[in-house]
Amino acid sequence: MAQPQSSTRNLLLKHLPPQEFAILQPDLVPMTAQLRVVLSEADEPVEYACFPESGYFSIISTNGEVRVETGLIGREGFLGGPLVLQVDHFPYQIVVQSELRGQKIARAPFQAVLEKCPQLRAQLLRFVHVFTLQTAHTSLANAHYKIEERLARWLCMCHDRADGNEFEMTHEFLSLMLAVRRSSITDALHELESKRTIRSTRGSLKILNRARLEESAKGAYGIPEAEYERLIAPMRQHLANQRSA
Numbered sequence: 001m002a003q004p005q006s007s008t009r010n011l012l013l014k015h016l017p018p019q020e021f022a023i024l025q026p027d028l029v030p031m032t033a034q035l036r037v038v039l040s041e042a043d044e045p046v047e048y049a050c051f052p053e054s055g056y057f058s059i060i061s062t063n064g065e066v067r068v069e070t071g072l073i074g075r076e077g078f079l080g081g082p083l084v085l086q087v088d089h090f091p092y093q094i095v096v097q098s099e100l101r102g103q104k105i106a107r108a109p110f111q112a113v114l115e116k117c118p119q120l121r122a123q124l125l126r127f128v129h130v131f132t133l134q135t136a137h138t139s140l141a142n143a144h145y146k147i148e149e150r151l152a153r154w155l156c157m158c159h160d161r162a163d164g165n166e167f168e169m170t171h172e173f174l175s176l177m178l179a180v181r182r183s184s185i186t187d188a189l190h191e192l193e194s195k196r197t198i199r200s201t202r203g204s205l206k207i208l209n210r211a212r213l214e215e216s217a218k219g220a221y222g223i224p225e226a227e228y229e230r231l232i233a234p235m236r237q238h239l240a241n242q243r244s245a
Helices: 018-027 107-116 118-144 147-161 171-178 182-194 210-220 223-231 235-244
Strands: 029-033 038-040 048-062 067-073 093-106 166-168 198-201 204-207
Touching: 018 093, 018 107, 018 118, 029 048, 048 107, 048 147, 067 118, 067 147, 067 171, 093 107, 093 147, 107 118, 118 147, 118 210, 118 223, 147 171, 147 182, 147 204, 147 210, 171 182, 182 198, 223 235
Parallel strands: none
Antiparallel strands: 029 093, 038 093, 048 067, 048 093, 166 204, 198 204
């Protein structure tokens, strides 16, 4: 049975005009993906668009030797930006970082729906704009901010997209995501723990004080999130409400 718009947890779908959601809905099918699953390798064809409802995935830039995370997408967004831009390949690797559940639509019907739904196309293009801003601020954070501040930013971004305050996380994984040594991650986690913002245990991490975590990120966090809320929806408050529901 097709999922009604009122029950979707994806913010892009939730804020579509009902008449356009009705056109998109028949071609949406459920999808799931487990932690660490690679949804796409770099330069593979785009076969579908995905609208997450829980979980999130990383956009990883790679040249075949080095891998660095450049973006994070959860239920505030979608996977399939190249299709909206009339490009047929992903230029990056896409890896699930928290068990993913959502809906997907194959490339051909998705492109047909875009021709019929100008508000959907505009909504998705606004998200592509915000995601481009997010990647720009990842570059800014990597170039200007301390590891502790970059880590705090990344944890805030994960928390925005998580269903609770605790999620799976290893030091090895964090070192890959931030492109720093594992020992540097350990030191940065200890700094954040000393401020009582987080608690890190083997294989998992819990947010203890979100406001203090944002303070620890300093200017590295917040501008892309504010732009999303200006153009699309009140992302952080909406997701916070879903976590506490």
